[in-house]
Amino acid sequence: MNTMLRRSITLIAVLAIVAVFIVIQTQTGEDNLPTWPTSVPAGKIDFKKNVRPLLIINCLECHNSEDAPANGNLNLETRELAMNTGNNPPILVPGKPDESRLITVLTLEGIHQQAMPPTPDKIWGVRMEILRRWIEEGADWPASVRLVHPREIKEW
Numbered sequence: 437m438n439t440m441l442r443r444s445i446t447l448i449a450v451l452a453i454v455a456v457f458i459v460i461q462t463q464t465g466e467d468n469l470p471t472w473p474t475s476v477p478a479g480k481i482d483f484k485k486n487v488r489p490l491l492i493i494n495c496l497e498c499h500n501s502e503d504a505p506a507n508g509n510l511n512l513e514t515r516e517l518a519m520n521t522g523n524n525p526p527i528l529v530p531g532k533p534d535e536s537r538l539i540t541v542l543t544l545e546g547i548h549q550q551a552m553p554p555t556p557d558k559i560w561g562v563r564m565e566i567l568r569r570w571i572e573e574g575a576d577w578p579a580s581v582r583l584v585h586p587r588e589i590k591e592w
């Protein structure tokens with residue numbers, strides 16, 4: 437095989453790989469997942485914008501009204517439901533992230549830590565800081581914002 441031909445084949449192979457990569461990228465783009473912020477937003481944390489997608493993607497698959505009984509009986513669809521944990525201590529203690537089990541379960545080793553989030557994409561860094569700041573600032577969560585199972589989200 438002459439050098440010219442070999443070079444062309446290499447070039448075609450590289451282009452084919454790039455093309456496949458672009459197609460895959462475009463397809464995952466169709467899932468319309470929000471992109472995670474790379475830094476903690478300045479100013480007060482906006483629940484709808486910064487916390488809602490985080491909770492939906494990482495928690496609502498299990499902690500919704502249908503599946504809650506199998507998942508620690510924790511329903512995270514509304515603030516009221518999240519605060520209403522029966523005999524268990526509250527999972528959200530406004531102003532106190534270190535006392536909020538919504539945070540502490542994410543930092544503990546154990547069954548829950550392994551299950552969650554179901555992807556290898558654990559909550560840490562910026563996303564953890566967003567959750568902590570949101571609770572520190574009072575864990576505002578407008579009654580009109582109801583969280584749903586991620587499969588029900590058409591648009592973020």
Ligand code: HEC
Pocket residue numbers: 491494495496497498499506507508509510521524527537538539541542547548551552553554559
């Ligand atoms: C794959 C399913 C699954 C996902 C996703 C999930 N959890 Fe859980 N969660 C469970 C199960 C199962 C339990 C109960 C088991 C246990 O006691 O550890 C539980 C229990 C909990 C509890 C303790 C409830 C209580 O009142 O004692 C908290 C708090 C909690 N989850 C928070 C979260 C948060 C926050 C997220 C998202 C960041 C999340 N979970 C995502 C399955 C899940």
